[in-house]
Amino acid sequence: MPSSGTERELLLTGIGGQGVQLAAQLVARAAVIDHREVMLFGSYGGMMRGGNTDATVVVAEGPILAPPTVPFAWASIVMHHDYWSFVKERLRPGSLLLVNTTVFRGEIPRDGLHVFDIPATDIAVDAGNIMTASVVMVGALSALTGLVSLDALLEAVPQSLPPYRTKHIELNQAALRAGFGSVARDALPAWDGARC
Amino acid sequence: MPSSGTERELLLTGIGGQGVQLAAQLVARAAVIDHREVMLFGSYGGMMRGGNTDATVVVAEGPILAPPTVPFAWASIVMHHDYWSFVKERLRPGSLLLVNTTVFRGEIPRDGLHVFDIPATDIAVDAGNIMTASVVMVGALSALTGLVSLDALLEAVPQSLPPYRTKHIELNQAALRAGFGSVARDALPAWDGARC
Amino acid sequence: MTSQLMEGSGAIAEAMIAAGCRFFAGYPMTPFTEVLEHMAKRLPVVGGACVNAESELEAIGMAWGAAATGTRAATGSTGQGLSLMQESIAEAAMAHLPLVILNMARAQGDYFQATRGGGHGDYRTPVLAPMDVAEATQLAQLAFHIADTWRNPVVFFGDYYLAHTYQSVDIQPIDFGPVPAKDWALDGSSSGSGRAKLVSPLGDTKQRDNVGYDLSDYYMRAAAKTTAMIEGLDRLVDIGHCDDADLVVVAFGTAGKYVRYAVDQLRAEGHRVGYVRPISLFPFPDAALRDAATGAKLVAVYENNQGQMIDDVRLSLEGAVPVRFIGGLSLDSSGFGIAPDFDVEVLRRRIDAVLTDLGGTP
Amino acid sequence: MTSQLMEGSGAIAEAMIAAGCRFFAGYPMTPFTEVLEHMAKRLPVVGGACVNAESELEAIGMAWGAAATGTRAATGSTGQGLSLMQESIAEAAMAHLPLVILNMARAQGDYFQATRGGGHGDYRTPVLAPMDVAEATQLAQLAFHIADTWRNPVVFFGDYYLAHTYQSVDIQPIDFGPVPAKDWALDGSSSGSGRAKLVSPLGDTKQRDNVGYDLSDYYMRAAAKTTAMIEGLDRLVDIGHCDDADLVVVAFGTAGKYVRYAVDQLRAEGHRVGYVRPISLFPFPDAALRDAATGAKLVAVYENNQGQMIDDVRLSLEGAVPVRFIGGLSLDSSGFGIAPDFDVEVLRRRIDAVLTDLGGTP
Amino acid sequence: MLTRGHVVIDTEACKGCDLCIDACPPKVLVMTTHTVNARGYRYPLLAPGCTGCKACSQICPDFVFQVYKLAVPVDVSLDELSETGESR
Amino acid sequence: MLTRGHVVIDTEACKGCDLCIDACPPKVLVMTTHTVNARGYRYPLLAPGCTGCKACSQICPDFVFQVYKLAVPVDVSLDELSETGESR
Amino acid sequence: MSGLRVKRVEGLRVLSTREAPADARLVDDFTPSLIDVGAHHLCPGCGEPIAMRSVLEIIEELGVINRAIGIFGIGCYTGFSNNLDCEVLQALHGRAPSLATGVKRAKPDTVVFTIQGDGDMVNEGLQEVIHTAARGERVTCIMLNNGVFGETGGHITATTVLGQRTKNTLEGRDGREHGYPIRLSNMLADLEGVAFVGRCAVNSAGNVARTRKMIQRAFEAQLNDEGFSFVEILTMCPTGWFIETQEAPEYLTDKLAATHTLGVVKDIAAR
Amino acid sequence: MSGLRVKRVEGLRVLSTREAPADARLVDDFTPSLIDVGAHHLCPGCGEPIAMRSVLEIIEELGVINRAIGIFGIGCYTGFSNNLDCEVLQALHGRAPSLATGVKRAKPDTVVFTIQGDGDMVNEGLQEVIHTAARGERVTCIMLNNGVFGETGGHITATTVLGQRTKNTLEGRDGREHGYPIRLSNMLADLEGVAFVGRCAVNSAGNVARTRKMIQRAFEAQLNDEGFSFVEILTMCPTGWFIETQEAPEYLTDKLAATHTLGVVKDIAAR
Numbered sequence A, B: 001m002p003s004s005g006t007e008r009e010l011l012l013t014g015i016g017g018q019g020v021q022l023a024a025q026l027v028a029r030a031a032v033i034d035h036r037e038v039m040l041f042g043s044y045g046g047m048m049r050g051g052n053t054d055a056t057v058v059v060a061e062g063p064i065l066a067p068p069t070v071p072f073a074w075a076s077i078v079m080h081h082d083y084w085s086f087v088k089e090r091l092r093p094g095s096l097l098l099v100n101t102t103v104f105r106g107e108i109p110r111d112g113l114h115v116f117d118i119p120a121t122d123i124a125v126d127a128g129n130i131m132t133a134s135v136v137m138v139g140a141l142s143a144l145t146g147l148v149s150l151d152a153l154l155e156a157v158p159q160s161l162p163p164y165r166t167k168h169i170e171l172n173q174a175a176l177r178a179g180f181g182s183v184a185r186d187a188l189p190a191w192d193g194a195r196c
Numbered sequence C, D: 001m002t003s004q005l006m007e008g009s010g011a012i013a014e015a016m017i018a019a020g021c022r023f024f025a026g027y028p029m030t031p032f033t034e035v036l037e038h039m040a041k042r043l044p045v046v047g048g049a050c051v052n053a054e055s056e057l058e059a060i061g062m063a064w065g066a067a068a069t070g071t072r073a074a075t076g077s078t079g080q081g082l083s084l085m086q087e088s089i090a091e092a093a094m095a096h097l098p099l100v101i102l103n104m105a106r107a108q109g110d111y112f113q114a115t116r117g118g119g120h121g122d123y124r125t126p127v128l129a130p131m132d133v134a135e136a137t138q139l140a141q142l143a144f145h146i147a148d149t150w151r152n153p154v155v156f157f158g159d160y161y162l163a164h165t166y167q168s169v170d171i172q173p174i175d176f177g178p179v180p181a182k183d184w185a186l187d188g189s190s191s192g193s194g195r196a197k198l199v200s201p202l203g204d205t206k207q208r209d210n211v212g213y214d215l216s217d218y219y220m221r222a223a224a225k226t227t228a229m230i231e232g233l234d235r236l237v238d239i240g241h242c243d244d245a246d247l248v249v250v251a252f253g254t255a256g257k258y259v260r261y262a263v264d265q266l267r268a269e270g271h272r273v274g275y276v277r278p279i280s281l282f283p284f285p286d287a288a289l290r291d292a293a294t295g296a297k298l299v300a301v302y303e304n305n306q307g308q309m310i311d312d313v314r315l316s317l318e319g320a321v322p323v324r325f326i327g328g329l330s331l332d333s334s335g336f337g338i339a340p341d342f343d344v345e346v347l348r349r350r351i352d353a354v355l356t357d358l359g360g361t362p
Numbered sequence E, F: 001m002l003t004r005g006h007v008v009i010d011t012e013a014c015k016g017c018d019l020c021i022d023a024c025p026p027k028v029l030v031m032t033t034h035t036v037n038a039r040g041y042r043y044p045l046l047a048p049g050c051t052g053c054k055a056c057s058q059i060c061p062d063f064v065f066q067v068y069k070l071a072v073p074v075d076v077s078l079d080e081l082s083e084t085g086e087s088r
Numbered sequence G, H: 001m002s003g004l005r006v007k008r009v010e011g012l013r014v015l016s017t018r019e020a021p022a023d024a025r026l027v028d029d030f031t032p033s034l035i036d037v038g039a040h041h042l043c044p045g046c047g048e049p050i051a052m053r054s055v056l057e058i059i060e061e062l063g064v065i066n067r068a069i070g071i072f073g074i075g076c077y078t079g080f081s082n083n084l085d086c087e088v089l090q091a092l093h094g095r096a097p098s099l100a101t102g103v104k105r106a107k108p109d110t111v112v113f114t115i116q117g118d119g120d121m122v123n124e125g126l127q128e129v130i131h132t133a134a135r136g137e138r139v140t141c142i143m144l145n146n147g148v149f150g151e152t153g154g155h156i157t158a159t160t161v162l163g164q165r166t167k168n169t170l171e172g173r174d175g176r177e178h179g180y181p182i183r184l185s186n187m188l189a190d191l192e193g194v195a196f197v198g199r200c201a202v203n204s205a206g207n208v209a210r211t212r213k214m215i216q217r218a219f220e221a222q223l224n225d226e227g228f229s230f231v232e233i234l235t236m237c238p239t240g241w242f243i244e245t246q247e248a249p250e251y252l253t254d255k256l257a258a259t260h261t262l263g264v265v266k267d268i269a270a271r
Ligand SMILES: Cc1ncc(C[n+]2csc(CCOP(=O)(O)OP(=O)(O)O)c2C)c(N)n1
Pocket: D027, D028, D029, D030, D056, D080, D081, D084, G048, G073, G074, G075, G076, G077, G093, G116, G117, G118, G119, G120, G121, G124, G144, G146, G148, G149, G150, G151, G152, G157
């Protein structure tokens, strides 16, 4: 029986056009750069715009035991109020919740959760592109928790974009930095010690 | 569990061109005309002439329990020495054996069997066609045992020939009569009483 | 009608016609070929249609189309041809199509394919395996009744002996009772009515308010229907001499006829042996077998393959009685006939050997 | 090489290439499509060939041809496509062709098809079912090793999650030891030598003195080879927490990963529950399962279908431990994803219910 | 502009593909530039001059158009019209 | 008859199909009428005049013929020959 | 009196298109009456719904509605079959022509048509349609040819034109490596038993009109017992072609139609 | 000196054909060297062994023996595959062209040919050969066309000519009921990627000679990397035609070849 180290589950949810899948890819690739094990499962509502899109990322110190869709998440990034109920029921007491306050409408239960209000879409617009809102969130997550390092995230950007999108590299790196700078550092460290 | 009346198993064997399959068909159709149950399974060696050909016919008073190929035969018609070993091992003490002496070469074990030597091919030639030798044998079997009646056999001839062979009807009927007349009557009755 | 001498394949064809089959499509393959020939000759005469399809895939497609119009339809093949049809059989089950499929098998190695479904997914098809021509003429008719009752494909599992044995048969239409009205069948008349019909493996209702198919709902309903069918179907079986048997021999189809014959003989000689011959291979007559085997020291399975039905025998008994395999693959060299082992003597020897192991009655 | 983030389908493709696969043919069908795309991109680069076949029938035909030359070859599909390939899989087994077939299944309903052989006859194919991408990269390689060792098609049984999950993997060629030399493989060089080779489902030797094929002899030898293969193959299984378990849960593939995860949690909470995850679905790890279940009060089977592997579980246990089904068909509406039921919480609830029935530890 | 026809546009059904724009012979359909429907798609607007030719409805993949022929052709000039104006 | 070729005939392999008879350009092959081989088939006989053209061997489905060209053409008239005669 | 109201949108003064003018006559409704629900999951700019609309309109116009049965293949259009007020028999991928044969032979009075994609018809089920055509079955087969598997995301089919980039021919279709496109209409036209074959497109209003004519002629061939009839409709697939929706009509003309040329290929009545 | 001996058979004085004259030169042996065993189970007068002989002779003559692989379909000729001294890969019914593709792509240096019947190729596997041809695979497909399923005993195929009586078209093939014959060679010739197509027959020595020429050209097309090549050989099937062996050659000319006309159908080198 493999007994793994800590596994950190991250859920991302939003609607099409917010860059959720790219954000998830960035986290996953950054985790590899940080020499961690990682698993990512994404799903999105097909061809029509405005559909839901979500992703599960698990980062761990050893082989990952968690299945592709996890029952409970250590942290979550919520970009839009649609479809957030799926995330809600998977949060545990103590889970981390990053909310895109620019867009989110509705009540957020704050008892027992570590909630961070982040005006991600605003920050993204300021950083140059509204489409990078989710990437902003990932930058913030990195600052808050060190789940993945900022350096790794920055390095992951070119790997995660298709060849014909290389012109977007700097835009996304800027968004990461903007998000990273928008919150306190190490508020809730993901890992014991400091491997990265 | 159906419990059937007497089942009479007849094996026929010969080589291509001797009319074995037609003879088997005649017995089977005659049995139906005689209001008996019947089963016939024939096999022949495909396209090439001179191959073996054999058939199993079971005639019974009730539903037939015997499978298509029987372990033991009540009677057999052997037209040629090739392939007769298959028949030999299926004869019981008391089984009836009609041998085409015109063609057969080799030893016939006579102990315990009721063997009848019939120059079927000679009779067939005399009756008009060398190809009807097996039909001659069937006529003889009818006379010896009443397994099927001569009348039924005669009636079965037109049913058993394809449309383009109607000119052969009389030829085969003549062969049946010649065979019937070539042996003693009722030497070994197939059935108790005389339903036909 | 009085008894007629018919070759098995012809008798099966006539029985299908007696059952109201009015569409047939097939592609030649021994020993299925003669059924096709007979249908090609006879169907037009009775107002039906037979298409000499250009392949098995096309044959089952045509039968699918005809069945969707509510016409009693059948197709079939052998070995390779049946395998090619697996996609369609699986999906025809999902589309709730009553369709009769003849598997005129070359040996008994297609047992798993027929009973587990060789196709994808969770469908199942009832399977009927006659032991001889007389039984075949009844089961061929029953197959259509089951197909219509449950709107599901039904497999008729025959073989070379069945196809090529002549027997005196008296084919009469059998009344198995009413079947549900085919109000789902297509003829174009509901088009433009606002309630146009749909026959599809993806769903059975037009989504008037919604877009696309709700697959998950439909699949769950299909699964429930299959479960109901399995529970609702009679499990046919022929049992003999089992009451006080030390040994029960299980066999199906033509092999079952040989086993019956051998067991009858052994019984007559005083051996305490019985037989169970499953007639419906799916659903398998598990309870009947278990009953029949209760008290026996051993259950022996004879099948003309490397051991397939034995799984169902063991699943029926679940360890209550030990099970031994006495069958095995056996083919004649032409590839058409079934088995040199289809020989009562060979069988008797195998059963005798088991009886001796058990302590040798009588 | 260091770890790389790869989508499951890409990782499977790379693992096949690492195993020396140099021919691939396929026809798109979700979730098999991405494997094909990856092979189409990568094989030419490593000196192999990938053909975008015009149908599944043609795809497996091409793979058959390539395999006959001794090239490590693979194909695959999903659901309907796999069903279409059944004729070829059955006969490729008879022709002793080492061929790897990916079944990127949409649910687990193809268990019977894979393990019993959906085609005709008595062939069997080893079946490997990984639980995640990491295991898949190993089993994809093992599949080629088994195929070459036994000259038999091998089924790799994946699913939608496996295909579409990204994971950090480090793909290295695995050395499973030597395989027999492919002295049977065709390249034309034996033509005209007086000993020209033959690769056929009808026989493997030219009949120099005789005419035609001796099918019966060949089929008997093929059957014997299959038996030897079944006995010779390792029965792979992952077992956990079973030593003192009251309840043993059995599941395979992605479902197995969910069950493992749920059982780990329940154990951590003190429940006496263990799991058995068959990795080789055929041959089934029957003895290991029986061992693991000895002492348990109940064995529960979770599979994403209406109950198929449960037959193998029951055949393994033969009544020694009661068996209960806690799975069931469950599909998301797109028809692509597997199951809303693939949820650790749903599973926990089902297992909890069984535990409560058993008397509720802790 | 002489206007012989008119179209009703189900803007919520539109997927913004632009096919109608090119298909319209008198080029009286124009795409919104800033406004989108609930699913985020731009959609067509109608300028005067429609002939009721059905080209738009025949080519629209999403069945967005209903086409009418006016009983009497009218000469509509937008500039002349008040915001809520009836034609002549 | 001027004879430039000769054939060896594997009469036991023949299936009596007659194809060679029609195929032979100088028509020097003739079928037996009463004699059959062990499998019951009639088979061809060779009259003088063979040209060694290979038509028979190329068309025979049962590979019954071996065809030779004579080193020197000979004029064979059967009537002139003794039963065991060598050609001149 | 026509009541056209003006409103202002995005700075433009345009006509209000919410409702019809009072005294106007409806000449084309949102959907033909044989479409229950217009909404569908197909992509923006997809040509398939346009083609399907034409088929259903012709069926309506010919007055054969209540004996029409449509047999659908598997492709993007499949989901749309659920929206129709026309009887639908769903086939497996590639098999529709055989189902059509079975339907027509069992019920000769029906009007039977198939809707299939190029992948369905020229890849998976090529021999089905050829055999059905050679048999001269009295059915009408309609192929929606976009030169790709749209449904799977844009892969090469047997009709993909040379040079076209697809997901599994990343450098474009190369004849030597990936083979050459099959021009199915031309192939079918050579068969006896085939009454009508036409190739058309839905990339412009004019082409839609020509498409309707061919569909009409094809159904007439069936109704007149002339033989098998076939219409190949080139449809836009911006998603599978990896281009913008606006570019698709021109791409169709320049690429697809350059190989698969438009026009009536065979009409036995025209002889 | 040629030693021709005379003997008497059936009253005729004929030449002894037991042995060769001493000084004669062998110009044609019983079987080509690539046939191990001449004896086979095919019927008297069957055209298939004649065609097969020609194929093997050409392979020998071209000197490509030790890279030749034959891929056999399922039909009467299948049993004969066992008699060859040529590597044989046995395919399932209809599937040979795909196997050929796999072999050739995996081992481009081999010389790959298929032997298939009309039932195998135009019925069960029609799309296999069309796709393979359209792909321009560098393989040579050879069809033995006798217009029936010989193996099953004489049933209609997709090439059976109109009017022909078969076991399942007892009144003769009727176009309206059973469809019209497909002329495969003509169909394939229209495909790009196809280098050579020829139709020939083995019903006379002259036709056998022409058959050999076409086979040779077809293999050359493969060797020269020109594309796909195809030879359709009309063969006699007296058994499946229900006629005497002697009548078969003429029947072939009058019936089969009247629909499936002989000659080179396409040769890109001849352009
Ligand atoms: C047997 C089988 N193989 C593969 C698939 C997957 N599949 C679904 S649609 C499709 C392609 C459809 O292409 P086309 O017919 O051209 O229609 P389009 O999507 O372009 O409209 C494929 C390959 C399937 N459903 N069934």
